[in-house]
Amino acid sequence: MTRIAIFGVGLIGGSLALSFKGKPGLQVVGHSNNPGSIEKYLKREVVDYATTSLEEAALDADFIFLCVPVGKLEEYLHRLAKLPLKPGCIITDVGSTKASVASCAAALQFSGAHFIGGHPMAGKEKSGVEAASSRLFENAFYVLTPDPSTPEAAYDRLAELLQHTRAHLVKVDPVLHDEIVGAISHLPHIIAVALVNQIARYNESNELYQILAAGGFRDITRIASSDPIIWRDILLNNKGVVLQLLKDWNKEIAGFIRLIEQEDGPGIEREFQRAGAFRNGLPERRKGVIHSFYEIYVDVPDHPGVIGQITTQLGSHRVNLSNIQIIESREDVPGVLRLSFREEADMDKALELLKKDYAVHV
């Protein structure tokens, strides 16, 4: 039996536990300092066994996943380095930053165990085991940062186990990881939070700000609801990278101020064209990072019954729709429906059927 110990069974730890639990030959053990959490893990059937004892969880483990906030990772590594771990045990983490944990692990001696840093590039703005899902990592990228001294066999064993997540593994140097993920994840979280707080201040004098906030504001600010402790730790840990990114951000905004002050219409158009070209080139069909499903967008006329027509048409061709959402609906103006599918084949079939009658975008 391969024993997998998960320290911190929250959104990410719980989702990993659900990817492994019930698979032949795997046993999942959850650890928390809090006895109340242990009961919750067991009640929700996320793990096979749970304990508040670090030793009990770690000593027999073949794999140890550290899924606690970034600010706690080094403490766990130091505690594990003091234990007689099972020979060949693989310790990994899921922290959103990789350089500091990699250098901490490299400076420690684990008795017969190997550390390989990890970061699944998938998540949600929700936290806790309640938000965990066995499908969270499906088709997402999962970064691993093995040290040059990591035996290939250890990397291969971890890679094989992670096949259960159905994520795509990618090896990245830890310092490069922090630079890139700082730009595509940490900076956007700061911008979302700053934007929401700016609008919240205006809203104090007029509640219409909140009432009128529509698709644009919601789309760019979803991640502003992310967990404060998790993000405090990430931003402080990646301080150097994040500060440089914020300086560059100030330059971008200063550029926009100039374009608007100078009423430079073509300049503004160029900014949107450049951004649209890059954004449209993002791999839309990839699940996990922001899109949890295969999605298409359908422009629909604003008349009663149109949603019924579409669902009936898809149903009669046995296309399984997992969700439908009206993302814009105003009187006399066409609306946009977001249709989500769990399977790519269903999305392709829906595209083929609906494009005969509607404008459909992927």
Ligand SMILES: NC(=O)c1ccc[n+]([C@@H]2O[C@H](COP(=O)([O-])OP(=O)(O)OC[C@H]3O[C@@H](n4cnc5c(N)ncnc54)[C@H](O)[C@@H]3O)[C@@H](O)[C@H]2O)c1
């Ligand atoms: N949220 C995301 O989108 C996301 C994505 C990828 C990686 N990560 C990383 O995954 C890790 C976990 O994040 P999450 O989103 O699952 O958060 P979470 O809050 O859902 O889970 C954190 C877990 O750590 C435990 N924990 C919290 N403080 C602790 C402490 N002081 N000591 C011991 N245990 C503690 C909590 O009980 C919980 O089980 C973080 O390192 C984060 O950077 C998060």
Ligand SMILES: O=C(O)C(=O)C[C@]1(C(=O)O)C=C[C@@H](O)C=C1
């Ligand atoms: O989709 C989200 O809500 C996320 O915040 C996921 C996200 C990201 O920024 O893309 C957040 C943190 C991670 O470390 C990895 C992924």
